[in-house]
Amino acid sequence: xxxxxxxxxxxxxxxxxxxxxxxxxxxxxxxxxxxxxxxxxxxxxxxxxxxxxxxxxxxxxxxxxxxxxxxxxxxxxxxxxxxxxxxxxxxxxxxxxxxxxxxxxxxxxxxxxxxxxxxxxxxxxxxxxxxxxxxxxxxxxxxxxxxxxxxxxxxxxxxxxxxxxxxxxxxxxxxxxxxxxxxxxxxxxxxxxxxxxxxxxxxxxxxxxxxxxxxxxxxxxxxxxxxxxxxxxxxxxxxxxxxxxxxxxxxxxxxxxxxxxxxxxxxxxxxxxxxxxxxxxxxxxxxxxxxxxxxxxxxxxxxxxxxxxxxxxxxxxxxxx
Amino acid sequence: xxxxxxxxxxxxxxxxxxxxxxxxxxxxxxxxxxxxxxxxxxxxxxxxxxxxxxxxxxxxxxxxxxxxxxxxxxxxxxxxxxxxxxxxxxxxxxxxxxxxxxxxxxxxxxxxxxxxxxxxxxxxxxxxxxxxxxxxxxxxxxxxxxxxxxxxxxxxxxxxxxxxxxxxxxxxxxxxxxxxxxxxxxxxxxxxxxxxxxxxxxxxxxxxxxxxxxxxxxxxxxxxxxxxxxxxxxxxxxxxxxxxxxxxxxxxxxxxxxxxxxxxxxxxxxxxxxxxxxxxxxxxxxxxxxxxxxxxxxxxxxxxxxxxxxxx
Numbered sequence: 001x002x003x004x005x006x007x008x009x010x011x012x013x014x015x016x017x018x019x020x021x022x023x024x025x026x027x028x029x030x031x032x033x034x035x036x037x038x039x040x041x042x043x044x045x046x047x048x049x050x051x052x053x054x055x056x057x058x059x060x061x062x063x064x065x066x067x068x069x070x071x072x073x074x075x076x077x078x079x080x081x082x083x084x085x086x087x088x089x090x091x092x093x094x095x096x097x098x099x100x101x102x103x104x105x106x107x108x109x110x111x112x113x114x115x116x117x118x119x120x121x122x123x124x125x126x127x128x129x130x131x132x133x134x135x136x137x138x139x140x141x142x143x144x145x146x147x148x149x150x151x152x153x154x155x156x157x158x159x160x161x162x163x164x165x166x167x168x169x170x171x172x173x174x175x176x177x178x179x180x181x182x183x184x185x186x187x188x189x190x191x192x193x194x195x196x197x198x199x200x201x202x203x204x205x206x207x208x209x210x211x212x213x214x215x216x217x218x219x220x221x222x223x224x225x226x227x228x229x230x231x232x233x234x235x236x237x238x239x240x241x242x243x244x245x246x247x248x249x250x251x252x253x254x255x256x257x258x259x260x261x262x263x264x265x266x267x268x269x270x271x272x273x274x275x276x277x278x279x280x281x282x283x284x285x286x287x288x289x290x291x292x293x294x295x296x297x298x299x300x301x302x303x304x305x306x307x308x309x310x311x312x313x314x315x316x317x318x319x320x321x
Numbered sequence: 322x323x324x325x326x327x328x329x330x331x332x333x334x335x336x337x338x339x340x341x342x343x344x345x346x347x348x349x350x351x352x353x354x355x356x357x358x359x360x361x362x363x364x365x366x367x368x369x370x371x372x373x374x375x376x377x378x379x380x381x382x383x384x385x386x387x388x389x390x391x392x393x394x395x396x397x398x399x400x401x402x403x404x405x406x407x408x409x410x411x412x413x414x415x416x417x418x419x420x421x422x423x424x425x426x427x428x429x430x431x432x433x434x435x436x437x438x439x440x441x442x443x444x445x446x447x448x449x450x451x452x453x454x455x456x457x458x459x460x461x462x463x464x465x466x467x468x469x470x471x472x473x474x475x476x477x478x479x480x481x482x483x484x485x486x487x488x489x490x491x492x493x494x495x496x497x498x499x500x501x502x503x504x505x506x507x508x509x510x511x512x513x514x515x516x517x518x519x520x521x522x523x524x525x526x527x528x529x530x531x532x533x534x535x536x537x538x539x540x541x542x543x544x545x546x547x548x549x550x551x552x553x554x555x556x557x558x559x560x561x562x563x564x565x566x567x568x569x570x571x572x573x574x575x576x577x578x579x580x581x582x583x584x585x586x587x588x589x590x591x592x593x594x595x596x597x598x599x600x601x602x603x604x605x606x607x608x609x610x611x612x613x614x615x616x617x618x619x620x621x622x623x624x625x626x627x628x629x630x631x632x633x
Contacts (some may be wrong), residue, residue: 033422040416041420052407210525264401264402265401265402265403266405268370269403269417269465270368270398270420271405272395273392273393273420
């Protein structure tokens with residue numbers, strides 16, 4: 001029979017390992033040094049956390065992210081500016097004189113109505129008129145995306161104006177139709193008035209807006225451009241998401257920090273020197289302070305980034321948008 | 322007696338880790354706490370430190386319940402590493418010492434002294450995780466003593482140390498002993514326990530098997546150990562036939578045997594000479610702690626087959 005050797009069962013070892021979780025007290029002097037011990041633990045936790053490589057890397061990534069996020073308003077405005085680049089409209093008039101206006105006058109009128117006081121590159125629309133003979137070519141250009149809008153004016157048998165609006169934009173993505181439609185409506189009105197033989201002043205009084213006074217008790221009219229409002233909206237949402245992520249992340253870091261000593265025999269050393277209360281408070285304050293430092297850096301970098309926007313926008317757009 | 326452990330019991334669920342354990346220590350002594358793995362040494366140490374509390378029985382230091390003893394009086398070296406791995410050596414030790422109420426200046430002074438003594442001054446600013454196991458153990462030792470505690474409780478302090486580092490740590494033990502500290506330590510390196518301890522206790526499965534002064538424990542064995550070397554007859558097979566003699570070890574340099582208490586050792590010498598042997602070594606000594614440990618622990622382990630695993 002082979003010799004038999006007695007080997008300790010792992011059961012006892014295992015049970016001994018488990019018992020480490022039952023730390024019960026730390027008495028005497030430790031309890032009397034509450035503030036001192038908490039201060040020491042806070043100092044250690046703070047220093048330990050902010051010098052950790054993972055913390056530094058996370059902070060750098062976060063700061064870069066926030067710095068770039070601060071540029072969102074400018075980026076959005078830049079994109080908006082590029083998106084709202086001048087829309088080319090070609091007017092083909094087959095209706096003859098419209099509201100007493102010949103072709104050049106009609107083109108000038110449309111340009112004035114659509115662009116207002118904006119001129120040159122700042123004007124949102126570029127209006128040109130072409131002869132009816134070029135119609136098929138122009139239609140092809142619209143189809144190929146070479147021309148934004150083709151507006152054809154015809155006259156029906158009852159002499160009423162008929163407008164054909166041709167664009168390469170899809171119905172859901174067409175921002176110009178309502179503008180052109182309003183223009184068409186007003187041209188129809190003027191043309192009808194002209195055909196009815198009304199004088200200019202009569203037409204003007206017909207078209208005069210109602211004498212309407214609006215009184216708002218709360219003066220909160222936002223006069224900023226839509227792109228700036230959208231940019232601010234995005235920035236606010238990004239900040240809210242960032243704060244949400246940070247709160248979750250920091251809570252996790254504190255929880256992991258509190259459990260740090262439990263995973264090693266460090267707790268057995270520490271409960272001999274400090275009370276559980278001191279350890280917990282020190283941990284929360286220390287790690288919390290480290291997290292707030294990170295957040296503070298993020299806020300400072302964010303503010304610096306935002307402050308840079310004004311000179312940047314001035315450089316990009318010429319004026320502060 | 323300064324530390325008194327009286328009839329303590331500790332249960333973990335259905336498992337009784339400590340059964341009616343009692344022991345006594347005198348202030349300023351080095352006390353060896355011996356036993357196989359899972360015997361309950363760490364549990365007992367934790368109860369002495371008031372990290373765990375016994376289900377029954379009492380533990381007192383100088384007549385005061387250990388719960389009321391200021392924590393600064395205790396120094397503890399756990400078996401597994403209890404250090405922050407990413408913290409610098411000096412920062413960690415200063416932190417722990419200051420947490421124990423030592424002023425920064427005093428802690429720094431003590432730190433300088435001990436780092437010098439342990440010859441790890443060069444590792445002062447290194448992180449714990451960057452140190453060798455031996456140096457980590459030295460730092461762990463310093464964490465236990467830097468606040469100048471009265472009682473040192475050390476769980477396997479020599480575990481994993483090479484002979485050089487073990488000697489350094491042993492010297493530190495003796496230095497603490499010279500300073501009047503009471504030291505309780507557990508170890509599997511029984512030669513060290515034999516060398517350092519005045520009193521010992523051997524426990525197994527939560528029971529105390531042997532305790533008392535080292536000399537008394539050895540004397541209680543009622544036997545002697547003899548070592549014999551014959552130049553012209555290294556086997557000395559005739560030893561097996563002598564009554565009252567049990568050959569324990571056959572080594573290259575000598576044969577070790579256990580003698581019954583009433584056996585006259587001269588019999589061995591006489592028989593050797595009668596057989597024409599040339600004696601180059603004959604030594605009469607007491608049984609080693611290792612012999613006592615194996616005998617006592619082996620004897621208590623064998624009957625309880627249910628908690629053991631038989632392996633070929």
